[in-house]
Amino acid sequence: MQIEGGLRERKKQQTRAALTDAALRLALEKGPDHVTVEEIAEAADVSVRTFFNYFPHKEHAILARNPEHLEAALERMRTAPADESPLTTMWFIVHDVLRDLESDGQLSRRGELIMSSPSLLYQLMLSSIDDERQLTAALTERMGEPAGSIRPGLIVSAAGTACRVAVELHKTAPDRPIRDLLDEGFQLLARGTDPDFGPVHQQKGHS
Amino acid sequence: MQIEGGLRERKKQQTRAALTDAALRLALEKGPDHVTVEEIAEAADVSVRTFFNYFPHKEHAILARNPEHLEAALERMRTAPADESPLTTMWFIVHDVLRDLESDGQLSRRGELIMSSPSLLYQLMLSSIDDERQLTAALTERMGEPAGSIRPGLIVSAAGTACRVAVELHKTAPDRPIRDLLDEGFQLLARGTDPDFGPVHQQKGHS
DNA sequence: ATAATTGTTTGCAGTGAGTGCAAGTTTGTC
DNA sequence: GACAAACTTGCACTCACTGCAAACAATTAT
Numbered sequence: 001m002q003i004e005g006g007l008r009e010r011k012k013q014q015t016r017a018a019l020t021d022a023a024l025r026l027a028l029e030k031g032p033d034h035v036t037v038e039e040i041a042e043a044a045d046v047s048v049r050t051f052f053n054y055f056p057h058k059e060h061a062i063l064a065r066n067p068e069h070l071e072a073a074l075e076r077m078r079t080a081p082a083d084e085s086p087l088t089t090m091w092f093i094v095h096d097v098l099r100d101l102e103s104d105g106q107l108s109r110r111g112e113l114i115m116s117s118p119s120l121l122y123q124l125m126l127s128s129i130d131d132e133r134q135l136t137a138a139l140t141e142r143m144g145e146p147a148g149s150i151r152p153g154l155i156v157s158a159a160g161t162a163c164r165v166a167v168e169l170h171k172t173a174p175d176r177p178i179r180d181l182l183d184e185g186f187q188l189l190a191r192g193t194d195p196d197f198g199p200v201h202q203q204k205g206h207s
Numbered sequence: 208m209q210i211e212g213g214l215r216e217r218k219k220q221q222t223r224a225a226l227t228d229a230a231l232r233l234a235l236e237k238g239p240d241h242v243t244v245e246e247i248a249e250a251a252d253v254s255v256r257t258f259f260n261y262f263p264h265k266e267h268a269i270l271a272r273n274p275e276h277l278e279a280a281l282e283r284m285r286t287a288p289a290d291e292s293p294l295t296t297m298w299f300i301v302h303d304v305l306r307d308l309e310s311d312g313q314l315s316r317r318g319e320l321i322m323s324s325p326s327l328l329y330q331l332m333l334s335s336i337d338d339e340r341q342l343t344a345a346l347t348e349r350m351g352e353p354a355g356s357i358r359p360g361l362i363v364s365a366a367g368t369a370c371r372v373a374v375e376l377h378k379t380a381p382d383r384p385i386r387d388l389l390d391e392g393f394q395l396l397a398r399g400t401d402p403d404f405g406p407v408h409q410q411k412g413h414s
Numbered sequence: 415a416t417a418a419t420t421g422t423t424t425g426c427a428g429t430g431a432g433t434g435c436a437a438g439t440t441t442g443t444c
Numbered sequence: 445g446a447c448a449a450a451c452t453t454g455c456a457c458t459c460a461c462t463g464c465a466a467a468c469a470a471t472t473a474t
Contacts, residue, residue, distance in 0.1 A: 008421070008470055015422095036459065047424050052461065085403035092406060129328065148380040150391050153372045155400050161368045165360045173355040184357050189396075190404030193362050196292035197397030199299060215441055215450070222451095243430065254453050259432065 016054055018044040023061035028109065032062060032117040059120050062113075063127075069097050070131050077138040086139055086152070087190050090159040093135075094182065111167045111178075132156050158189050223261055225251040227271035234269045235316065239324040242269075266330035270321070276304050277338050284345040293346055293359070294397050297366040300342075301389065318374045318385075339363050365396050 022043035026035045037058050041051040055061045073093045080089045101110070114120045132153075140152040162185035170178050229250035233242045244265050248258040262268045280300045287296045308317070321327045339360075347359040369392035377385050 006470080011470090012422085037461085038459085048460095049425070049462095050423055053423075056461085058460070085401050085405070087401035087404045088406050091404070095406075148376070148383050150369075150372060150376055150388050151395060151400065153376055154369060154392050154395055157368045157372050158365050158396070158400060161364045162357075162361060165357060165364050169355070169357055169360055176355050181357050185361050186404065188358060188361055189365070190399055190401045192397055192399035193358065193365060194292050194294035194397045197294045197298070197393065198292070199295050199302075213442075218441090219451085244432090245430080255431095256433095256454070257452055260452075263432085265431075 015044065015046060015050070019046070019051060019054055019061050020064035023058075024064065024110070027062045028113060032059075032113060032120055035062075062120060063124060065127060066100070069100065070134070072096060073131070074134060074138055077135060077142065080142070086143060086155050087159065087186065089139075090135075090155060091186050094159060094163060095179075098179070098182075112171060115167055115171060128160055132160055155189075159186070162186055162189060222251065222253060222257070226253070226258060226261055226268050230265075230268035231271060231317070235320060239266075239269060239320060239327055264330060266327050269327060270330055270334075272331075272334060273307070276307065277341070279303060280338070281341060281345055284342055284349065287349070293350060293362045294366065294393065296346075297342075297362060298393050301366060301370060302386075305386070305389075319378060322374055322378060335367055339367055362396075366393070369393060369396060 019040060023035070023040045026039055026043065035058070037051055038048055040058070040061060041048045044051075051061070073096070076093055076096070077089060080092075114124055136153045136156045139156055143152055145151055162182060166178055166181035166185055169181055170176065226247060230242070230247045233246055233250065242265070244258055245255055247265070247268060248255045251258075258268070280303070283300055283303070284296060287299075321331055343360045343363045346363055350359055352358055369389060373385055373388035373392055376388055377383065
């Protein structure tokens with residue numbers, strides 16, 4: 001295990017790539033719920049059992065999440081300039097990922113695919129939740145808020161929510177680019193979504 | 208189908224209740240991932256096949272979501288006073304559900320159970336997404352925002368996010384009641400989570 | 415080179431979720 | 445009581461996913 005770019009390592013990367021490629025292609029072709037692991041494995045020329053050595057769930061292969069994104073995000077969160085506000089950091093993180101996804105030229109196709117399939121959305125949100133936990137931990141440390149404050153967690157999760165809503169809305173209003181929607185969402189989160197908010201706590205019930 | 212409270216209807220309610228009770232009990236006992244549908248069905252004294260006539264997924268039975276909640280929420284959204292701000296309406300909706308859940312005396316146990324199990328969280332979020340779509344549709348209509356605005360969707364989804372974050376934080380800081388956390392979250396969403404937000408759009412990249 | 419070691423792939427057997435179908439049973443209607 | 449509609453059930457099936465042990469390939473030591 002001294003050699004970094006050994007044959008073994010390269011072959012694994014190849015196999016992984018073959019699997020994710022086949023998975024995405026077939027998912028786009030036949031719809032994500034009509035692809036079987038068997039087909040994906042066959043297209044990548046490995047056994048079904050090997051597929052599961054690489055991915056714990058079928059959806060993982062289709063999502064093909066790049067672990068570097070979370071790494072980069074955490075790194076940026078930790079090393080952000082002291083005078084950069086929390087949501088601003090999240091904005092940069094989101095746009096970094098966005099830029100990387102767009103370089104694939106598959107942002108919107110993959111986005112639609114994900115939003116249209118419950119099971120994909122599932123896996124994405126699951127990993128998002130995990131990501132958000134880690135980001136929240138990093139942000140909490142960085143912010144020095146009182147323990148038990150909801151603010152760090154809310155900022156991280158709300159940013160994630162803004163992404164999801166932006167992608168969703170982009171489906172029905174494709175004329176607005178995702179970046180625009182995203183920026184509008186972040187602005188609202190930053191300055192407030194509802195200046196007139198004010199429930200009357202005294203009242204016991206209603207109609 | 209003229210009789211509302213016929214034998215048939217009552218039996219169905221009974222079976223449904225037996226299934227959800229058994230499902231929740233067993234999930235709390237053995238952990239949600241170690242309960243099989245077979246066990247639940249057996250405990251409720253019906254066949255496995257019948258279980259799937261009532262719930263599309265195992266998790267649905269454990270969550271035992273009350274369809275009335277969504278109905279009530281949509282109703283309130285549609286009939287809210289004209290001068291009630293959007294997030295305020297969401298606040299009332301959330302608190303209505305909360306009050307109902309608490310009357311079971313199972314809010315926090317069920318909440319913890321859900322937050323601790325990926326597969327439960329999955330189903331909850333999936334149904335939440337669907338709920339949010341419907342609520343967003345209702346709110347969009349009510350608000351008269353320009354088409355393509357992200358605000359209605361963001362308000363609804365961010366409110367949902369606040370609930371999730373509140374439950375999650377309550378796990379690690381049980382001394383703060385969920386209502387407190389929730390109110391803090393809504394306040395932040397209303398007035399803004401980050402007054403200093405301001406990414407420099409001109410800049411191309413960053414280290 | 416060859417042998418020993420370690421990591422990877424694969425087949426196989428098994429559990430459990432979820433579905434479609436057809437037959438049987440129960441409930442409501444006339 | 446006869447008839448139709450709704451509900452339950454068993455059966456056979458597909459598919460996701462796991463553990464285990466044998467086969468295989470890459471790496472390292474000799």
